[in-house]
Amino acid sequence: MKRSKLAIAFALATLPFAAMAHKAWLQPSQTVIAGENPVVTVDAAVSNDLFYFNHVPLKLDNLSIVAPDGSKQAPSNPATGKYRSVFDVELKQTGTYRIGVINDYATASWEENGQPKRWRGTPATFAAEVPKNAKGLQVGQSVSRVETFVTNGSPNDTAIKPSGNGLEMVPVTHPNDLFAKEEAKFRLEIDGKPAAGLDVQIIRGGTRYRNAQDEIKLKTDANGEFAVTWPEPGMYWLEATSQDDKVTVPGAKQRRLGYVATLEVLPQ
Amino acid sequence: MRAKLTIALGTLLAMPVYAAELEINVEIPRINAAEYHRPYVAMWVEGADQKAAANLAVWYMTKDTKEGHGTKWLPDLRQWWRRSGRTLKVPVDGVTGPTRPAGKHALKFDDKQPELAKLAPGNYTLVVEAAREVGGRELLKIPFVWPIKAPQSGKAQGSSELGAITLAAKP
Numbered sequence: 001m002k003r004s005k006l007a008i009a010f011a012l013a014t015l016p017f018a019a020m021a022h023k024a025w026l027q028p029s030q031t032v033i034a035g036e037n038p039v040v041t042v043d044a045a046v047s048n049d050l051f052y053f054n055h056v057p058l059k060l061d062n063l064s065i066v067a068p069d070g071s072k073q074a075p076s077n078p079a080t081g082k083y084r085s086v087f088d089v090e091l092k093q094t095g096t097y098r099i100g101v102i103n104d105y106a107t108a109s110w111e112e113n114g115q116p117k118r119w120r121g122t123p124a125t126f127a128a129e130v131p132k133n134a135k136g137l138q139v140g141q142s143v144s145r146v147e148t149f150v151t152n153g154s155p156n157d158t159a160i161k162p163s164g165n166g167l168e169m170v171p172v173t174h175p176n177d178l179f180a181k182e183e184a185k186f187r188l189e190i191d192g193k194p195a196a197g198l199d200v201q202i203i204r205g206g207t208r209y210r211n212a213q214d215e216i217k218l219k220t221d222a223n224g225e226f227a228v229t230w231p232e233p234g235m236y237w238l239e240a241t242s243q244d245d246k247v248t249v250p251g252a253k254q255r256r257l258g259y260v261a262t263l264e265v266l267p268q
Numbered sequence: 269m270r271a272k273l274t275i276a277l278g279t280l281l282a283m284p285v286y287a288a289e290l291e292i293n294v295e296i297p298r299i300n301a302a303e304y305h306r307p308y309v310a311m312w313v314e315g316a317d318q319k320a321a322a323n324l325a326v327w328y329m330t331k332d333t334k335e336g337h338g339t340k341w342l343p344d345l346r347q348w349w350r351r352s353g354r355t356l357k358v359p360v361d362g363v364t365g366p367t368r369p370a371g372k373h374a375l376k377f378d379d380k381q382p383e384l385a386k387l388a389p390g391n392y393t394l395v396v397e398a399a400r401e402v403g404g405r406e407l408l409k410i411p412f413v414w415p416i417k418a419p420q421s422g423k424a425q426g427s428s429e430l431g432a433i434t435l436a437a438k439p
Contacts, residue, residue: 032349035340154354177350266346 005181013031016215024058024260025237026099026148027051027205028089031176031264033152037075037092040150042099044085050205050237051262053083058146060085062102068095068152095156100147104165107142110134123249139251143167144258151176162191165241167257172225178265180233187225188240190257194224196241202228205235233267274389286329288379288416289438292324295431298370305401306367307429308341310348311375313384314393314409320352321392325375326364344399347407373429379415387414391392394422410435 002128024046033040043051044058057080064159065073075087089099108119119130123141130137143166156176162168202216203225218226220240230236242257296307314324326348329338339358343349358364362381379385392414398411399405407418410422420437 032343032354033340034349038340064308110314152356179350268347 006218016115020155022046022048022055023050023203023237023239024101024144024146026058026101026146026207026262027262028099028148031148031150032266033091033150034052037090039088039090039174040153041086041088042075042267044087044101044146047083049207050203051235052208055083057081057083057085058101060101062104062143063087064098064100064102065089065102068093068097068156068159069249070158073097089150091150091152091227094153096149096151096159096174097161098147098149100145102143102145102147102166104143105141106252107140108137108251109231110137126249137251138252139249140250140256141247141252142256142258144256144260146260146261149175162189162192164189166191166193167195167240167259169238169240169259169261175261175263178230178263180230180267181263183227183229185225185227187223188220188259190242190244191246194220194222195242196220196222196224198224198242200226200238202236202238204232205237230265233265236263236265237261238263272374287401287439288384290324290377290384290394290416291434291436291438292377292394292396293432293434294373294375295426295433296370296373296431297426297431298396299400299429301403303402304428304436305403306369307398307400307403308345308367309396310336310345310353310358311394312348312352313387313414314351314395316391317353321350321387323352323356323360323363324381324383324394326353326358326360327367328358328364330358330359330364330366334419341399341401344401344405345397346394346399346405368438389415394433396424396430396433398426400429401425403431405426406430408433412437415439 004071027043029041045053046058047055060078063075065075067073076090078087105120106126110117121129155176160171162170170187170189172187173221178184188198198220201220204215207213220226238261240259244255247255309327311324312320315321328342328360342353377384388438393410394410397407405427406428408424408430410424412420416437422435
């Protein structure tokens with residue numbers, strides 16, 4: 001029991017790389033909202049299908065909610081069940097909120113007394129918790145971001161400015177201004193610099209009710225940009241991954257980068 | 269050169285003579301629903317760039333509620349919200365008002381209305397959008413030219429949340 005839990009934790013730790021079939025996502029109840037002190041509720045899960053709770057919950061340990069003025073905000077009513085995590089976001093300000101789970105960590109695996117050991121933690125705790133000269137020590141580093149956007153009233157750009165760490169999407173078209181049959185443009189950046197030639201995959205939700213994934217496959221251009229014309233309204237899941245050798249953890253050879261966004265496209 | 273100047277002057281002088289008027293008739297159909305709420309309706313003038321050039325009317329629940337004057341549901345008027353509503357501070361004098369019952373509603377606007385007074389000459393579209401709680405949404409468009417130098421008229425027929433919409437523009 002303990003081991004299987006650990007295995008799941010490790011699989012999650014290396015998401016979305018170790019388990020390509022599993023999709024991590026945050027899904028807000030709505031993305032365009034108004035009124036006095038509106039609230040959205042957000043589901044957080046890792047699943048096979050979009051957007052159904054059929055695998056494991058997405059952990060909320062590294063949840064980050066950035067308010068329209070750039071300040072950090074805590075979630076309300078967070079809870080984690082067997083298949084999903086859920087939390088509310090009170091939208092006290094007007095403008096755009098950026099809601100994300102950002103995992104920035106190191107992983108290690110080695111052999112101890114003939115048993116395989118696995119470790120996951122922050123780069124800061126690495127030295128204290130991982131034996132330096134362990135047998136068969138393998139070290140990796142990873143930055144992944146799973147996010148979504150919600151706008152109360154008029155959209156703004158403060159919260160959606162890139163942080164400059166890892167793989168991020170910089171909206172050219174505002175992520176809460178997406179309409180079916182219209183083109184939207186985004187830029188992918190790695191550590192704040194355009195990420196050229198990256199593969200981007202976009203899948204519309206509701207996969208359980210159709211026979212094919214109907215994924216849209218795109219590639220970023222020299223400026224790290226890509227454009228998509230939304231075929232129909234719906235909640236869309238967008239993913240891009242990359243890897244490089246810009247590691248900060250000693251012994252690590254490779255850094256894995258992941259980005260996921262959930263975007264709502266409205267009908268005309 | 270002189271001829272041009274005369275024409276320009278002539279247009280300038282002629283401007284005040286046009287007391288342009290937009291007469292809009294909007295039909296809200298009677299819908300037999302178990303749970304009927306009066307629709308939210310927005311009427312605005314859209315420029316060739318699809319931007320909102322003038323708000324004419326926005327009908328929503330103006331009564332005070334826990335959710336705040338029904339503004340919570342204003343984004344359901346999706347295109348109006350996007351083009352104008354989200355940057356607007358409601359209520360707006362002479363524009364916003366309470367929801368209206370099923371039936372025919374006649375509205376009249378003249379060029380003294382501040383929203384219309386600022387319109388630059390060009391091609392425009394009257395857009396009427398209706399969204400009903402627990403119901404549907406419909407959007408109709410009628411093109412016209414501003415300023416109104418000769419009578420213009422247009423019609424659009426809705427099929428669900430809106431009935432017949434007519435626009436009569438008179439100089």
